[in-house]
Amino acid sequence: MTFTEAGTARPSLTDPEPYLPEPRGAVSQFLFDSLVQPPHSLGPAPASTDDALLGDDAALALYLCYELHYRGWAGVDATWEWEPSLLALRRSLEDRFIQALFHVVGPPAPCTDVEGYLVDLLGRGSGPSLSGYLRDTGTIDQFREFAVHRSAYQLKEADPHSWALPRLSGPPKAALVAIQCDEYGRGDSFDMHSSLFAETLLALDLDPDYGAYLGHVPAVTLTTVNLISLLGLHRRWRGALVGHLAIFEMASVGPNTAYGHGLRRLGMSPEATRFYDVHVTADAVHQVLARETLAGGLARAEPAISGDIAFGARAIMATEERFSRHLLGAWGAERSSLYRPLPQ
Numbered sequence: 001m002t003f004t005e006a007g008t009a010r011p012s013l014t015d016p017e018p019y020l021p022e023p024r025g026a027v028s029q030f031l032f033d034s035l036v037q038p039p040h041s042l043g044p045a046p047a048s049t050d051d052a053l054l055g056d057d058a059a060l061a062l063y064l065c066y067e068l069h070y071r072g073w074a075g076v077d078a079t080w081e082w083e084p085s086l087l088a089l090r091r092s093l094e095d096r097f098i099q100a101l102f103h104v105v106g107p108p109a110p111c112t113d114v115e116g117y118l119v120d121l122l123g124r125g126s127g128p129s130l131s132g133y134l135r136d137t138g139t140i141d142q143f144r145e146f147a148v149h150r151s152a153y154q155l156k157e158a159d160p161h162s163w164a165l166p167r168l169s170g171p172p173k174a175a176l177v178a179i180q181c182d183e184y185g186r187g188d189s190f191d192m193h194s195s196l197f198a199e200t201l202l203a204l205d206l207d208p209d210y211g212a213y214l215g216h217v218p219a220v221t222l223t224t225v226n227l228i229s230l231l232g233l234h235r236r237w238r239g240a241l242v243g244h245l246a247i248f249e250m251a252s253v254g255p256n257t258a259y260g261h262g263l264r265r266l267g268m269s270p271e272a273t274r275f276y277d278v279h280v281t282a283d284a285v286h287q288v289l290a291r292e293t294l295a296g297g298l299a300r301a302e303p304a305i306s307g308d309i310a311f312g313a314r315a316i317m318a319t320e321e322r323f324s325r326h327l328l329g330a331w332g333a334e335r336s337s338l339y340r341p342l343p344q
């Protein structure tokens with residue numbers, strides 16, 4: 001924790017590595033048991049039989065592999081990141097993940113008007129409105145759960161999309177740099193969107209440390225992060241990563257306005273809403289840049305991957321729809337939406 005001149009508590013920007021979360025089945029147990037040892041060649045891993053998108057064991061196993069490429073895990077040797085046998089296991093999990101996604105949203109198919117496609121896709125919506133619910137009806141406990149879910153991504157906000165930078169050129173690359181510049185606070189570490197989200201967590205009386213709630217979030221949430229990590233780590237999927245980011249930016253202003261209103265309705269402080277308020281302003285600009293110059297520009301520069309851009313857009317819409325349905329379904333049944341509920 002650090003303090004501003006005004007004495008306001010702000011989250012630490014030097015978070016330690018996260019702790020390995022508890023395993024949730026045979027594959028995540030196998031990985032957990034291996035990662036706590038010195039790097040070595042993995043023996044045969046148990047077959048993953050979980051639903052590749054919604055199974056807790058499969059989702060956590062993939063997340064365990066991916067986090068090695070971000071901050072790593074406390075007590076886990078960094079050399080594991082490029083251990084070939086671990087990468088082979090990751091690949092088998094990714095193959096199942098991608099096949100499951102193809103099943104849900106269809107594989108990439110040619111797309112001649114990417115910008116129009118993105119607008120149409122967004123216009124069709126993605127199921128029930130989580131943001132509308134939180135604006136009008138959500139309780140403070142539900143907002144706290146929502147923040148816990150989102151902490152899995154928003155404390156590493158923008159990082160996976162940055163993997164596209166060395167893989168783009170010309171106007172799409174410049175557009176992505178402009179977007180990421182804002183995401184990273186234009187040089188002020190306290191204004192990084194991940195830092196603003198840590199402030200929101202603090203204001204909601206939650207732990208702002210990176211990875212603090214990984215043991216609490218269900219597969220449907222881990223999958224939203226695994227999707228970005230997968231698209232980000234594979235140059236082959238750079239078009240899909242761009243499509244993912246374009247929808248992310250284009251779908252931001254309305255929901256973030258709603259989250260801010262919901263928190264104010266509940267009497268929360270400006271520290272709680274700043275993350276959402278900043279997005280309303282920033283993404284009014286980002287949504288245009290992302291659609292026209294980033295996604296549209298990439299489609300014009302590389303027409304052969306236009307279908308991948310559209311696929312990435314469909315993939316985020318589908319995973320976000322499942323996420324929203326899960327939270328609203330749990331709350332509608334008056335139970336926690338978390339894998340492991342927060343202590344009262």
Ligand SMILES: [Fe+2]
Binds near residue numbers: 157279
């Ligand atoms: Fe952001």
Ligand SMILES: [Fe+2]
Binds near residue numbers: 282283
């Ligand atoms: Fe943005």
